[in-house]
Amino acid sequence: GAVVSQHPSWVICKSGTSVKIECRSLDFQATTMFWYRQFPKQSLMLMATSNEGSKATYEQGVEKDKFLINHASLTLSTLTVTSAHPEDSSFYICSARDPSFETGGPADTQYFGPGTRLTVL
Amino acid sequence: AQTVTQSQPEMSVQEAETVTLSCTYDTSENNYYLFWYKQPPSRQMILVIRQEAYKQQNATENRFSVNFQKAAKSFSLKISDSQLGDTAMYFCAFPLINAGNMLTFGGGTRLMVKP
Numbered sequence: 001g002a003v004v005s006q007h008p009s010w011v012i013c014k015s016g017t018s019v020k021i022e023c024r025s026l027d028f029q030a031t032t033m034f035w036y037r038q039f040p041k042q043s044l045m046l047m048a049t050s051n052e053g054s055k056a057t058y059e060q061g062v063e064k065d066k067f068l069i070n071h072a073s074l075t076l077s078t079l080t081v082t083s084a085h086p087e088d089s090s091f092y093i094c095s096a097r098d099p100s101f102e103t104g105g106p107a108d109t110q111y112f113g114p115g116t117r118l119t120v121l
Numbered sequence: 122a123q124t125v126t127q128s129q130p131e132m133s134v135q136e137a138e139t140v141t142l143s144c145t146y147d148t149s150e151n152n153y154y155l156f157w158y159k160q161p162p163s164r165q166m167i168l169v170i171r172q173e174a175y176k177q178q179n180a181t182e183n184r185f186s187v188n189f190q191k192a193a194k195s196f197s198l199k200i201s202d203s204q205l206g207d208t209a210m211y212f213c214a215f216p217l218i219n220a221g222n223m224l225t226f227g228g229g230t231r232l233m234v235k236p
Contacts (some may be wrong), residue, residue: 032222034223034224038164041231042228042229043212043226043227043228043229044166044224044226045204046224046225049223054175086170091164093164093166095166095224097154102174109129109154109156109168109171110156110222110224111168112158112165112166114163114164115164115165115166
């Protein structure tokens with residue numbers, strides 16, 4: 001099956017620093033990737049949709065300048081948390097859409113990375 | 122707006138027994154997909170099963186099957202012969218076709234399989 005990796009799996013940083021999280025589709029090309037945030041015991045909240053070669057689409061309430069997304073290639077999207085603060089501590093998950101799952105289908109399956117735990121001190 | 126509702130925050134089942142997790146959704150679309158994802162303690166999201174709305178036959182994947190009631194907008198997941206490894210959070214998800222297929226998730230059901 002399709003595999004999505006994330007790096008790092010866990011990062012601890014000081015308040016005010018920036019952290020970059022990478023999301024890679026390993027065995028398929030993903031024109032669209034998604035970034036989610038998950039708080040303990042809660043569901044996933046979509047932060048933004050990352051489209052290869054174009055600007056990301058952010059959900060309402062998500063600061064564009066705070067969470068920078070770059071989808072520079074068909075297999076890599078990055079999320080940079082700029083000037084991180086303790087309230088940014090969370091579990092960040094990316095997913096990649098496999099457009100080849102079923103040609104002509106109305107929706108494609110998303111495969112998820114293993115997540116990145118961010119702790120800001 | 123599309124919504125996905127999972128009305129059971131927590132459930133438990135004895136090993137080897139059967140359990141059903143419920144999910145309802147609201148949409149104006151006619152042709153769509155529905156997904157169940159599993160999130161074990163490792164927090165890796167794993168696709169369990171998917172259902173195409175245009176198919177009348179319920180999807181099955183080994184011990185996992187769905188009861189899809191399109192008119193009622195219901196999409197429940199049945200786990201047969203429950204195993205300890207089934208202990209996880211289960212999320213029902215619905216893609217927004219006009220929004221790049223971004224997924225709307227239900228609130229999740231925490232399933233505990235007891236030995």
